[in-house]
Amino acid sequence: MRISTNTLYQNGLNRLSQLQVEQDRLMQQISSKKRILTPADDPVGAARALELQNAQRVNTQFERNRMFAENGMNAIESNLQSVTDLLIAAKARLTEAGNASYDDTQRSYIAIDLKNDLEALVGLANAQDGSGNYLYAGYSTDTVPYTLTAAGATYNGDNQVRQLQVSNTRQLPVADNGPNVFQANGNDIFAALAAITDLLQTPVASDADAQALQDGLTAASDALQGTLDNVLTVRARNGSALKEITALNSDGDSRELQYAKSLSELQDLDYAKALSDLAKQQTVLEAAQKAFVATTSLSLFNLI
């Protein structure tokens, strides 16, 4: 077969530029650490990578939501711990007040203690989280939930429960409302404490008075116990929600690992292979260059 001199040069050029394109591609892959440079390199892989990145971002956002939820729940837990301590202490005072050997003065001291407890309890019920939102005002997070009155405390919030999306399918309460905690099951701890404070300050002059005191102490004690039970229930619920958050966090972490691993498998470059390809390419390019020079330098004109 006959070959034209032009073809000789053109083919040499084509081959060399082809090799250079391949080399450039390897360089780009190596410098970006990516196997897929554009969607055309692997259309399915590129779309899958986008999907994974999206899932990863959503997962990260839920993790952030859970952090906020956890903060709220921890604030409630430590607050209710104080509430529990306070209620137990108040209950001991009530038992003490029932001591038959106490006289009016001694009872009035206890009344002062219980009055303090009432005020402290209202203070705890008006607790705020780190961002200044009230824990027990329902959605009305900027409204002081309880105002102290002569007969106890009035509730100013609403009876909703604020929730956050903590996973794809799960919303968890991150705050509560006052009535759910302090006024549940027909008990009103504030009214009960106010009533018993009044009663303890009333001198016992007759048997009827003594009976009234006894009845009042029993009612207050029942209300206190009822509230204590309820607070413990709320704490248990809160605790199990916290536990769920922990479980969801570890699930989120393992998802994150899985996504990162899949993404890496999908789009990261195999360095060992890329570098060995590069070395191979270089050898081929060098050989092609030498061959080109060798073939084109032969000419009959050199000899005539």
Place this chain on the structure above:
Amino acid sequence: MSNIFNIGKTALNAAQVGISVTGHNIANANTEGYSRQVIVQSTNQAQNWGFGYLGNGTQVDTVKRIYNDLLSRQISNSQSIASSINTQLSNINQINDMLADSEAGLSPAIQDFFDSINDLSSAPNDAASRQAMLSNAEALVSRFNSLGTRLQEMQSSVNSQLTASVNTVNHYAKEIARLNEAIDLATTSTGQPPNDLLDQRDQLVLALNKEIKGTVVVQDGNKYNISIGNGIPLVNGLTAYSLTTVNSPTNPGKLEVAYQVGSTVSILSEQSLQGGVIGGLIEYRRESLDKAQNTLGQIAVALAQSFNTQHQQGLTNNNVQGGNFFNIPSPQVNASSRNTGNADISSSITDANLLTASDYRLRYDGSNYIVTRLSDNTVQTFGSLPQTIDGVSFTLAGGAMNTGDEFLIRPTANAATDLSVAVKQIADIAAGAPVIATSAASGNTGSGAISGATVSNGYASAPLASPFTLSYNSGDLSGFPAGEAITVTTSAGVTTTYPAGSTVPYSAGATISVAGISFSLSGAPADGDQFTIAANTSNAAGDNRNALQLAALQTAKTMLSGTASYQDTFNQLVSYIGNRTRELQVTGAAEDALLAQSITAQQSESGVNLDEEAVNLIRYQQAYQAAGKVMQIASTLFETVLSIR
């Protein structure tokens, strides 16, 4: 003796011509489109001397170019296909690169936006988180805008490339016609082929095929007639016709290729424009660019519409129901410039969930309105308007269509560039819900509790006029609003619908939906316990119910009839463009290889080989020397005769 001189002279002459032609070959070894030339030699007429015929030397019959018509045609064909694919490839690469950019792509902007809504649900009353959501919405919209603008620039680029290519075609057509004339003249006047002119013309045909596929028919043995498409003449003998570009009658932003005869301009169908740069541009525009533009717009519309719908179900800081969060651009409606009627067609998007990425053509045939979905040419015929197809409405807003009148409706083409944020004040973000469910403040003796109420999409148009109170009595709930059916889904997932006015058996944890409002009751209510559901007139600072539902839209299947999320649709676009680019890369490489093969085959026949020419040079040089020797000997013989005295 003079005979020997003559023979020597013819030989000398032939060798000289041979050296000339060889020199010409060497000189043009690198000239594009040059076919090597050889001399055709034959013996002169011999003379009968009685003892036999005595030769009279040699003559050069012609100088011929080594040219293979079939190989030339193969190269032209290959060239036209390869250049079509390479044009598409270089253009689609821009979209491919744009989508590959993970920083500037659409995904991060969508993700940032929804992240900010999630943050808003954590702190719905926080000015910073509200501002962050608004800023991220602006960032998302500007990302849509900039991607849309880049695609629009690519449309303009297609237009200018088409214009340039059409001008080139016209130039080539004129040159070929001029060469037809010159070749005809040269051939008829001398009877010899003007080889270099023929090469030039073949080279022009090849260059023309780079721009558009042209078919050559040889007329009268030496004139090329060239036609494009289905026999549309471009060059006819000595006449060249011209192409031009005109605005599409139904889409002013789009140039189409037209055929011009005198002052008559007729638009060529896309099917008749195959191959070359022009064919490539048109295919790229139809298959890739329009689709990318429409799909991006489709995502913009779907995101804006589903978001608006949910936003309207919420309550703002100003205690009113949420408004539109985004401004959704209307479909682009263009009347054909050839319409004779005065119809005014309006179009709007009624349901983004059903939307496709296609454009639609509306035609009136005198009695029926014919709507064609252009992506797959699905035709629907209607006796009257308005009609709604694929979530897009077609309405005759005024006037009337005449027979043959046409409109092009592009529902999503401009959506990405024209999308904007409607909400300007952070107080206008509707994070709360417009209803509130409460247990009776005092008096409920059971442990029944009512959840926070949420509303469905229909609520905004028919909000709760007055509160209703549910009462629990011996296992039943009563007091549902009049005229509204009640749907109960138990915690086990069993759904029962009760007619309006029914009492409903209580089931702890079941979700109850009535009048567009959903809530659930749990615990054990006591007889006489009451729960009230009322319109929310005061947005509480911590009410995040609507924010939670807005955030859920990120992964909700709100597109393609409920089968895809925004992100899914975008991923599909990335995959489509990626696949198409890959396909073009592969077929482009194959066509390039085929073209290179054809060129090698043609060059092996017609190309100059310098070693071969060196051999020829020596051959003719020696022939020349030998011829000289013949003449020298003749001269010596003559001298010999003269010296006899």
